[in-house]
Amino acid sequence: MGRERAVKTALVIGGGIAGPVVAAALRRAGVGVTVFEAYAEAADGVGGMLMVAPNGLDAFAAVGVGERVADLGQPCGSMVMEDFQGRKVFAFGGLPGLPASRLMWRSDLYRVLRDRAVELGAVVEHGKRLVGVEEGPDSITAVFDDGTTATGDVLVGADGIRSTVRTLIDPDAPGPEPVGLLGLGGWGPPVPGIGGPDVMHLAQGKRAFFGYWATPEGDTAWFSNLPHKGAMSTAEARAVPTEDWLRHLRTAHEGDHPAERVLAGARDLQVIGALEILPDVEHWYRGRMVLVGDAAHAPSPSSGQGVSITAESAVQLARCLRDIADLPGAFAAYERLRRARVNKIIAGARRTNNSKAAGPVARAVGRVLAPVLSRTVFTPRRIFGDVHAHTIDWEARVTA
DSSP, rough: TTTTTTTOOOEEEEOOHHHHHHHHHHHTTTTTEEEESSSSSTTTTOEEEEEEEEHHHHHHHHHHHHHHTTTEEEEEEEOOOOOOOOOOOEEEOTTTTSSSEEEEEEHHHHHHHHHHHTTTTOOOEESOOEEEEEEESSOOOEEEESSSSEESSEEEEEOOOOHHHHHHTTTOOOOEEEEEEEEEEEEOOOTTTOTTEEEEEEEEEESSSSEEOOOSSSEEEEEEEEOOOSSSOOOHHHHOHHHHHHHHHHTTTTTTTTHHHHHHOOOEEEEEEEEEEEEOOOSSSETTTOOOGGTTTTOOOGOOOHHHHHHHHHHHHHHHHHOOOHHHHHHHHHHHHHHHHHEEEHOOOHHHHHTTTHHHHHHHHHHHHHHHHHHHOOHHHHHHHHHHHHOOOSSSOOOO
16 A cells, blocks of 8 residues: 555755765655756766765665675775874774775766666756745645756755755755864875775874875875864865965974875875864755755764765665655654664764864873773774664665
8 A cells, every 4th residue: 555655756956976876766666756966967077085884885785786886996994093103003994794895986986876876767957956846735846947847746855965955944954064174185105014905094193184095006095184263165275276285284294104205295186175064954854855865964074974874864765755655754754764873973973073173282182092992992893883784674664
């Protein structure tokens, strides 16, 4: 009975990462899907590097692209935490029975997800920027800035951290907040003794946080999180000349090993701007509208979970719409399955951001306490167990 009364058509707003994932999941659930992307062209070649954790690989498997995503980029099987002198403080290995996380280009992941959504029958339209909705008792109509409209049973906001759909659901909904860090990255010369390309090194420098790892090509990929008060958009950050940023980075990491050496030979700078986090969004749905991905829950990049929990939410939303005929009941079940989990991950990202943005005294105290914490609190299972081991059974029925 529930299958007969299920949602038949969905309008997905946003064609970045969340849009194709939820489109593929909805198609697997038997829902007709059209994805509307604001930009005139596909996002091929757009974006930097990101990480997909084991729980993300599990969610992607539910829409039939687990193996394709696992073939992208390079594995990240362990993480080594270091001090500013390059001395190992503690290390995290992978959890038994779980695949390694994967470091990959956003554009490569986007291409795989878009292709999968289209394979399953989703339609993608570009140049469609949402400006409003018209809600009826049995349908919802999206209104775009070019004067066109589209009507479906539900409208899914997969339109990112600055979601238009979120403000349509709740005009008082919060927007993103800066976390006090700037994000920059690039490539540099090899670091002796760095280990294989499956080892990520994370170092709390004297004035800034530095991450680095070997690439299969033999050089060193790196990122830096610089303490910074206030907001700075990507466009504003990219307007700063590259040499100015490199000079700032070299000053911030002066005396840090191996950051100082890597930055001396840095090239091809990637500039993100101020890292952001989304405060708790009270309303994930209203009427026939619902949020998924960064539109509902956006941890900062420090979590390493943004893409993975987006994929999880997309799959869970599709399962709920597949199995629960009552639309408010389906949306409520979706939120029940997701909110506590993502809030825990976002809270962890806040703590990480605070430690990265700490002042010199707090950094010194952290370096003293780190060896003790690594033997008691900072164990792989405590930190990653509940997050990375999370799985979704696509075939299991969801009940209200």
